[in-house]
Amino acid sequence: MQWLLIGLLLQATSPCLKCHKDFQKLPVKHEVLEDCTTCHEEQGDHTFPTLTPEAIRNLCLDCHDVATQHPPKEKAVCTTCHDPHASRLRLLLKGPEPDLCQKCHSPAPPPVFSHVPYEKGTCTACHTPHGSSHKPHLVAPEPETCATCHKAVAERLRQSYPHPPAEDACSTCHVAHGSDFPVLLNNQLSTQFYERYTPLRYFLCLDCHAAEDVFGPESGFVRGDRNLHSVHVRRPRGHNCLVCHDPHGTEQVHLLRSWIRYGPRWAIPLRIQAQAKRKACQPACHQAEEYGR
Ligand code: HEC
Ligand code: HEC
Ligand code: HEC
Ligand code: HEC
Ligand code: HEC
Ligand code: HEC
Ligand code: HEC
Ligand code: HEC
Numbered sequence: 001m002q003w004l005l006i007g008l009l010l011q012a013t014s015p016c017l018k019c020h021k022d023f024q025k026l027p028v029k030h031e032v033l034e035d036c037t038t039c040h041e042e043q044g045d046h047t048f049p050t051l052t053p054e055a056i057r058n059l060c061l062d063c064h065d066v067a068t069q070h071p072p073k074e075k076a077v078c079t080t081c082h083d084p085h086a087s088r089l090r091l092l093l094k095g096p097e098p099d100l101c102q103k104c105h106s107p108a109p110p111p112v113f114s115h116v117p118y119e120k121g122t123c124t125a126c127h128t129p130h131g132s133s134h135k136p137h138l139v140a141p142e143p144e145t146c147a148t149c150h151k152a153v154a155e156r157l158r159q160s161y162p163h164p165p166a167e168d169a170c171s172t173c174h175v176a177h178g179s180d181f182p183v184l185l186n187n188q189l190s191t192q193f194y195e196r197y198t199p200l201r202y203f204l205c206l207d208c209h210a211a212e213d214v215f216g217p218e219s220g221f222v223r224g225d226r227n228l229h230s231v232h233v234r235r236p237r238g239h240n241c242l243v244c245h246d247p248h249g250t251e252q253v254h255l256l257r258s259w260i261r262y263g264p265r266w267a268i269p270l271r272i273q274a275q276a277k278r279k280a281c282q283p284a285c286h287q288a289e290e291y292g293r
């Protein structure tokens, strides 16, 4: 009913719409549709010069202040994605996401672990269609883009000891479009509580934190000349780095968790006195143990 009324009104006011009826059938109309001469200049008897891409772009930008970094102007104009007259879709879009984007960006083969917003095809949850200065055309700097949905992780980044690579970019460790490794990680990393040690199973961490440092004499996690990382990790039923460390950020120094997750329902407290003269570690796993040189 509403559309019928608007249609009748348009017909009444624009003589052009008497013959060009198709626009009226569509529910979403450009607010300036009625005044055809805004964009079409009649030259002679019903002769309208074809609008060049450059002319179209200038027309649209006369009224709309949008970013223009994407797609590059040699590849597309506004009307690649928007209908200048009317559409079935919101914002005069010519097609739904992700088809609209995948006309030019072919999707990668489906990964083993998919990321919900990518799988759903909501590209603009993370990217701006018109481009931005946050590479690669993200709606905000990367950690903020992810934080709109991952509030709990964002909170950990605001704790006293954030992990610098996580503040920098989540894609240092995760693949936003989906990955063949669990938890969308971009490299090998075990997420098991107990793990038989091989360097490959901790590749993601050891790529930046060399094994010689973590398991060597320079590590702070030692008792005398015994490396306690080796004691806990390098054994057939060793503990994963993630048991003690949180890769995003923590309240305690050295990215040490305050709680150790043991199974889906258990969490046991971990108290660390790393800044005291006599360093100590007190989880519920064992009595408070002193460590240090
Ligand atoms: C008597 C019917 C009629 C009226 C009134 C009419 N048109 Fe058209 N128009 C046509 C037909 C028929 C075509 C050619 C078929 C097509 O391209 O859709 C056409 C084509 C066009 C084209 C495309 C030209 C091209 O070279 O591709 C434009 C632009 C256009 N009309 C604009 C207008 C505007 C603006 C008005 C109002 C000032 C108007 N028309 C009024 C019937 C009409
Ligand atoms: C906001 C600017 C704008 C307004 C207002 C506008 N047009 Fe257009 N029109 C365009 C552009 C741009 C194209 C070229 C489309 C393309 O390249 O995809 C176009 C193309 C056309 C065509 C060619 C066929 C097609 O659909 O692509 C017709 C016919 C036409 N317009 C008619 C009209 C009529 C009639 C009106 C008024 C009722 C009107 N236009 C109002 C921008 C406009
Ligand atoms: C004469 C001014 C004018 C021109 C030229 C113009 N527009 Fe618009 N457009 C408007 C107005 C007014 C609206 C109503 C919503 C608003 O105020 O942004 C609108 C709405 C839109 C919307 C929907 C935005 C929303 O928030 O609902 C899109 C998309 C759009 N225009 C794209 C274009 C494209 C693409 C072109 C060039 C082909 C163009 N416009 C040319 C004035 C214009
Ligand atoms: C690659 C496809 C694409 C191109 C090219 C494109 N847009 Fe858009 N535009 C979109 C999508 C998708 C949205 C909706 C974003 C959303 O859902 O938030 C949008 C939204 C808009 C809006 C609504 C308000 C806003 O700023 O988000 C306007 C106005 C608009 N576009 C105008 C333009 C103009 C003008 C051009 C040419 C300079 C253009 N668009 C080029 C895809 C495109
Ligand atoms: C008309 C073709 C076209 C359409 C449609 C299109 N793009 Fe693009 N896009 C390009 C081109 C060309 C580039 C720049 C060249 C490149 O790096 O691939 C680009 C670059 C990008 C980049 C940055 C890539 C990088 O490596 O920095 C992103 C992200 C992107 N597009 C996302 C989108 C999204 C999201 C949509 C849908 C809303 C979309 N594109 C629709 C052609 C298109
Ligand atoms: C969850 C957020 C998110 C969603 C949803 C998303 N992207 Fe991305 N996209 C990113 C991030 C982050 C990067 C940069 C990855 C990197 O640097 O490793 C990226 C990179 C890109 C690139 C450039 C690099 C490449 O892989 O070619 C293109 C093009 C792109 N995205 C297009 C798309 C399209 C098309 C969609 C929708 C089908 C989409 N993206 C959905 C976050 C997202
Ligand atoms: C539009 C919302 C949205 C955005 C934006 C978003 N995600 Fe997600 N993400 C989800 C949903 C939904 C899930 C699945 C439910 C869950 O595990 O929370 C998910 C799951 C994940 C997972 C866990 C997968 C698993 O196997 O447990 C990771 C890691 C992740 N996202 C990283 C990112 C990164 C990195 C970004 C930014 C590039 C990002 N997300 C942006 C919605 C989003
Ligand atoms: C240094 C590598 C690294 C960086 C950088 C990183 N993550 Fe993670 N992320 C991981 C690892 C490893 C896991 C698996 C944790 C586990 O199983 O205990 C994970 C798990 C997740 C999960 C699953 C749920 C959870 O709370 O464990 C989400 C969501 C997530 N990350 C989002 C993000 C976001 C958003 C960013 C950027 C702000 C980010 N990550 C940066 C390594 C990283």
Ligand code: HEC
Binding pocket: 202, 205, 206, 209, 213, 214, 218, 219, 220, 221, 222, 229, 232, 233, 239, 240, 241, 242, 243, 244, 245, 254, 256, 272, 274, 279, 281
């Ligand atoms: C049993 C708990 C535990 C496990 C498992 C663990 N760490 Fe640690 N880690 C610690 C403690 C405690 C410290 C703090 C030492 C101190 O006070 O200086 C530490 C310190 C660190 C440091 C800071 C530099 C240093 O060596 O002192 C890095 C880097 C580190 N761990 C990486 C790792 C990696 C990578 C893994 C997995 C291969 C891992 N940790 C496994 C408890 C653990």
Ligand code: HEC
Binding pocket: 163, 164, 165, 172, 173, 204, 205, 206, 207, 208, 209, 241, 242, 245, 247, 253, 254, 255, 256
């Ligand atoms: C892209 C490189 C990179 C990756 C991958 C990475 N880290 Fe880090 N990590 C850093 C940097 C940079 C720092 C801050 C400087 C420093 O203390 O070494 C840091 C700091 C730390 C600290 C605190 C060191 C201290 O002295 O307080 C721990 C613990 C740590 N990382 C553990 C891990 C674990 C566990 C993983 C795997 C989930 C991991 N990191 C993956 C780069 C990385």
